[in-house]
Amino acid sequence: MTTQMKFAARMDRMKASEIRELLKLLEQPGMLSFAGGIPDPALFPADRFAEAYADALSPARQAQALQYSVSEGYLPLRDWIAGRMAGLGIPCGPENILITSGSQQALDYLGKLFLSPGDTALVQWPTYLGALAAFNAYEPRYERLEINDNRPAAEITAAAGDGAVKFAYLSPDFANPTGRTVDRAGRAALLARAEELDCAIIEDAAYQGLRYEGEEVPPILALELTQKGDLDACRTIYCGSFSKTLSPGLRVGWVVAGAEVISRLVLMKQAADLHSSTINQMAIHQVAKAGFDAHVSGLRAVYGRRRDAMLRALAAEMPEGVEWTRPEGGMFVWLTLPERVSGAFLLEQSIAKEKLAFVPGQAFFADGTGGNSLRLSFSNSSEAQIAEGIARLGRVLRQALGE
CATH class of the missing domain: 3.90.1150.10 (Aspartate Aminotransferase, domain 1)
Structure with missing residues (x-):
């Protein structure tokens, strides 16, 4: 039985x-x-990762590589990411960065952070099914987020419905699953709409580095920083990942946001898995700085x-x-x-x-x-x-x- x-x-x-x-x-x-x-x-x-792991397990570094660590993430890696973000028009410090076990964990944490049962999440139609899977556990309603879909850039469908709109989620560069990119005007229109709705924007930038033609478009967070001048005043939360560039198996992603969001996500990290694998973060850092x-x-x-x-x-x-x-x-x-x-x-x-x-x-x-x-x-x-x-x-x- x-x-x-x-x-x-x-x-x-x-x-x-x-x-x-x-x-x-x-x-x-x-x-x-x-x-x-x-x-x-x-x-x-693979060869560079082999060297990086050998270095992490050397007598001088193995204690750090194999020991518990801080929930925020390996500081040299966060410093490196901060430098990359500055190059994208998002100046920030390591205190604005949380290392996650892939950006998928970041989506789960953000669903937990914002959604109560019945709240509204704005998503594109279609959208990344992994995001839907992460958010579903927190029982939201979904409404369409349509940007530059054969309509003026400033016209964005984002009805509140019966629940409070907590965030707009999108992958603005070469989106999964459509491959479409939101242009600069569409990103600016989304920022304006988010201000009207007083909701967060979750910018999933997993594919941002894989452009094969056309001009780069600034991240949504970079555009908002230009407007507001202070990361703590921004409502956009940037999620990055090494999965599509260096290795998906090491499960290393990151979140960039204002201090209040990061501090709350750190609490979730502490409760969920304490911290992401230190040795994997050390390896990612060494390989990235050597020739990303x-x-x-x-x-x-x-x-x-x-x-x-x-x-x-x-x-x-x-x-x-x-x-x-x-x-x-x-x-x-x-x-x-x-x-x-x-x-x-x-x-x-x-x-x-x-x-x-x-x-x-x-x-x-x-x-x-x-x-x-x-x-x-x-x-x-x-x-x-x-x-x-x-x-x-x-x-x-x-x-x-x-x-």
Whole structure:
């Protein structure tokens, strides 16, 4: 007889990640996958990490590397991040930075910090499903945040609904899942709207460094700092990560915010896991300071060619009625299918007939719509694999359309 545990009501809103489940398919022989937004492991600076860990475990440093540490994070790494942020137009000190176990932990903490049951979170439609998973535990309502969506930049739909609007969440650069970027006018309009609603802005900058064409757009926090001149007066909270540039497996991210937000997040960190892995932070710091810019430049070159290969293949293989985004950076292309085609059904057919995996779009919509869409990732496939995979997708799509 199974004991019936009395779980919290929030568990009803927590569901398995479709992407994490799809990753299990990669072990099937002959399977091509555009599913996970995964960096190419062949591009990891593995030799530099080997040297960094050897140095961290040297007699002079091993006590620090293997011991408990402060919840805020390894100070030399926070100093390095502060220098990077200054280069983005966000001057700050290490006291404005908290190291987290990946930016995913930061999203969980921020959901916990701001959301009470019934509060409103503004998110793009579609949005990063990991953010929805993190926020769902705190039982919010979701409202659409639409920016530069075939409308004037200053017109932003952000209805308060029945609950207080606590924050607007977005990934403004090469967003997951769409690959779209919010332009400068859209960012300024969002800041104005957040002032009207008196809510925070959570700026998820996981892909900010992976631009392949076009001009850089200042982070939202940089624009707000220009207006207000004081980080403590800003409502924007910047979330960064090394997962897409140096290594996702080390789980090192960071938050930049005013003193009050950081102090409250530190309390959460102390209660949750005390601190992020010290030796991983030490390794990230050593590798980053030794050549971060050169490494990211190499990533841009490789991933940029793969993006181009996917866009060429889509233009050659997609049947009439299929539309897709043309991202300036990041890892994703978003497809919108004819309304009669279900992305979930297409995935089922694609796996069975063509051994091709991708992510159906419905999981990225807070209201479960978007059934006729899908996300493709180009970062972990060679140009030849991309050409073959898109040809397979074209075949299964034409079959689904009866062509």
